[in-house]
Amino acid sequence: MTDELCDLTGSELAAKIAGGEVSATEIVESSLRRIEAVDDEVRAFLTRTPEVALERAAELDAHRGTGAPQHAVAGIPVALKDVLATQGIRTTCGSLILEEYVPPYECTAWARLSGHGSVLMGKTNCDEFAMGSSNENSAFGPVRNPWDLSRVPGGSSGGSAAAVAAGEVVWALGTDTGGSVRQPASLCGVVGLKPTYGLISRYGLIAFASSLDTVGALTRSVRDAALLLSAIAGKDHRDATSLDESVPDYVGGLDGGVEGLRVGVVAEAFGEGVEPGVSDAVRASIDRLAAMGAVVGDATLPHAEYTLSAYYLIAPSEASSNLARYDGVRYGFRAEGGADSVEMMSLTRGQGFGPEVKRRVMLGTYALSAGYYEAYYGQAQKVRTLIIRDYERMFEDFDLLVSPTSPTTAFPIGAKVDDPLAMYLNDIFTIPANLAGVPAISVPCGLDDAGLPVGLQLTAPVLGERLLLRAANALEGDLGLVLRPPLLTGV
């Protein structure tokens, strides 16, 4: 079996385009063939945009004929998680309430990629309003993991992770509020980068929890993650929380290695509930980092045990406020039969939202309601301060922290749907970075006994992306894993 163009990385394809070896049209056709071959089984896409993609590729090829320089992302097929607004292209958030919604505006992350010549292949499935860790909360049915179709791809950016793993696209954007880029990346054997809060504009990222939401990249190499980040990071006046920092060259510093880097192993992340296959693979990779010259020591986040509690107050509280806009008035689904506006809104929301969204809207509404605000939301925000202090203390002693990305590998579809607390535990190692706003990346570091991918998470201080990507790149190069889901055998 020969590799298709769509199995190469974005960096490799960019070099081939620049060298005149391949055209954007050939790459896009390769991606379309793969989607056609596997997506009926993987179900990563909610909306496909083949005509727009081919048209775009033809324009790029014509433009290249003029000899004008092109950005490295030009001509590379990308998928966007369906919570990112695309002008003129349906954007559902995995929800019935937005099933027919066609945004009149473009999210900044995609506007920037598009401006550089990136080619959109479609919108990917996700947990409804990005609330979930298995993709089973999508109103349009779950995505299936390319490594084992009976298992979940993780969530909430499950469609983006699966599409990248299966070669349907070269890379994809997702969003990460409590681990929604890193956890599915881990479960699908791809790279998942959540940058510093505010580094990528949230404009057009349909809000779940505004103080935590981050756009992130899902790729098949660390270099590609650096490339994508370089293309979309930076100040945007449409997002007041976007950081006014100059964007460094994330690709240029990748080959610096880990010699002398102080790497702290997060003690709390190797305890109860972590599958042996996960901790074994992560520990073996930590040994590799040490062998390459990293100085490995023991780190601790003393308030780690409170992160889940704080998150499940802060995120639902913000969600209950953000999702108040879905009332059947200006856009989206409207239920029939409401005698007055309030009844219409209640029926619309009751019929339009799925169980997990309702659960979180109820939690958040309760936590913010009169008499309970201080005991829940107020206290959770204090815990957030304590977690930030934990990180500050650790980053005095260490350049980076390391842990598993998720306690488990991909689990069977249906295994945890009836137990919200068990499901929430999937994100126990990824949530702290969101609460503290620090960047983190999940890198594939091996397979467990069942042949399922394991992800290792590196975490850096605020705006430490260059260091984060450099270390991740060193580990990726040293491990030299060839990650090809069994699904692709014979494709």
Added chain:
Amino acid sequence: MAVEIDIEHVARLARLALSEEEIGQLREQLPLILEHAAKVGEVAADDVPPTAYAIPRANVYREDDPEPSLPQSEALANAPEQDDGRFKVPRIVEGG
């Protein structure tokens, strides 16, 4: 710490019409989740300031230059019901 929650009251606040089955499930699940969440109270001492945003920004200004806004037709394009350039809704005034 057992939490008693008036599910119907919270659902009214959230404008969520729930079925009897959903109310029953939430009555079981929310107290369990909140019991877990209430752990935040164990460590959130009085002298710890709250954090709303991990990377605080204050007074973010931009130049006060007018920019084009969404044309009315586009703003209305997704409306479930519209009339004469406006969003149309069922009656709002009680007893009207």
